[in-house]
Amino acid sequence: MTLGSQIAWDDTVLPFQLDRSDIRGRVARLDGVLDQVLAQHDYPPQVEALVAEAAMLTAMIGQTIKLRWKLSLQIRGNGPVRLIATDYYGPTAEGTPARIRAYASFDRDRIDPARAPFDHIGEGYFAIMIDQGKGMVPYQGITPIAGGSLAACAETYFAQSEQLPTRFAVSFGRSRLPGGIEGWRAGGVMLQHMPKASPHVQGEGGTGEGGLLAATDILSGDDEENWSRANLLLDTVEEMELIGPTVHPTDLLVRLFHEEGPRVYDAQPVKFGCTCSEERVRESLSIYSAKDIATMTTDEGIVTADCQFCGAHYELDPETLGFEAKGEQS
Template sequence: MTENLLSALGLDRPESGDDAVVPFTLDKLDTRGRVVRLGAALDTILSRHDYPLPVARLLGEAVVLSALIGSSLKFEGRFILQTQTDGPVNLIVVDFDAPDGMRGYARFDQDALVKAAESGKTSPADLLGNGHLALTIDQGQHMERYQGIVALQGNSLEEVAHTYFMQSEQIPTQVRMAVAQMSTKGDHRPRWRAGGLLIQHLPASGMGVMADLPGNGDFNDPAMADPDFVEADGWSEAKALLGTVGDLELADPDLSPERLLFRLYHETGVRVFPPQTLEERCTCSVDRIEDMLANSFSDEERQEMAVDGEIEVVCEFCSSAYRFNPHQFQN
């Protein structure tokens, strides 16, 4: 099977493993895409805060979605996914530090989460509730920021992603994601794993502007704008085949992204490209926090922050604690 796979996909390298994104194209179907497989990096993000299982799973989906989108950046910048809602999980923030760094954080209401669990409403859509999802691309201090905002109205992150791409990039897009805890021999605890697959229809001519960066374009779904719109056969086939993939396949540690793509699309032809490795990496530092304290607060405010003569700042992402003497900032 391995030799056949290598030959069919034209691979001149080993199959990729965890914590990687693999771009691919389906030339016969006018479709491109990316597969993300996360292992240790995601487990570190989710295990660090000991989130309740439904919260961890939702944050895991947000990390997968951020990796699927952020890995397409062609420059060193940041892709930021943020939800603000009235649900039990009222805030999620995921930073993708291009080309390969990820960190994530979720804030939740414990009482609301218990009530949701008692009523059996712990799906991602239930936990999010109503609010909005903001997707931001930050190209640096002296460059324009791009942002797309999508309403969250009882939708899953997969559904919201579809709306975002039609609204901001006008590109028909489908996303599948799965997050799970799995045990392997020798593990002292189950470990978090995840997988995601994104496909986009890019015909040679036709709908929309095929931009790499999201803007703030109006919703422009041709299927709604034109009652006689007929979806391209290639795109219909690509979506139908994606719909057959199971959650276990997306997160399976023994099924490489290349094998998954071969399983789904070998009859129509799939071409894969070199993988990009991913890692959990927080961007907090002593210098950044010291600069924030020095420039964002007055001497009086810093004195009020001090407990037993120290200001302690704990990073919400990685839980690292930084301590400062409030007098060190005085001129």
């Protein structure tokens, strides 16, 4: 196997379905994208792990949105890691890459190397937002932080908010190919039961943490049996199979689900991408008066702004900002 064939699947999301089980899914691999996301900040290892996991989940969940739509994950907690935010921008045209960006806000002094990454979030919420563009009302769904990982939070979200049984297997970490430099690699598999015409759960509460719904509360009969079988097969996946690069996603699907009739579709390439710009900074400051802008002005007589996602730095003339702006100066 050549190095080129090994990395052919890097930074891609491969959609598939299991014909026998009425289950759809995605296999995702991220390497260069994750390196670029994490290179923007000097994160402690615990924060790096959370951002890597969130980016993987975003890649797999986001693959279903339509062209030019935006899907965002937001995890807020009262622990040392206050916020993890990710964005997935749908391709602008068929065949073009989707874009991903992510960052975390945290209290470095409270990070405990002896604690698991997920424990640094504390109590809070997990949210998914979908922006369909101008003139459309954004969709937002929120569930409490639950389980022992961000993947578990996402599974709870889909069961509770969408009543869609969903399962994630995710692995990530630093690795080095022979003769290469060390970099981040991540991989994952997402399973999701096909939605029914009118999903509805009888009774109050569920069997999940804090009474939240779980997959077993939604399915019954053949659907429950098929879902359990697919999950047992996914339980056999190994970390190195998820991360690659020597195991191709198509080979992985055959290894895991060959009896379920896996059918694959066109892979979606993804890349790191940010939408920040000077124009967007000016737009965000357009609601402020000249007096407000003055409070943001530095001793050097400029207003500065930094993008948390990509690290871009902007320096602007305060007289050209806000709704009382005098116009841009040359």
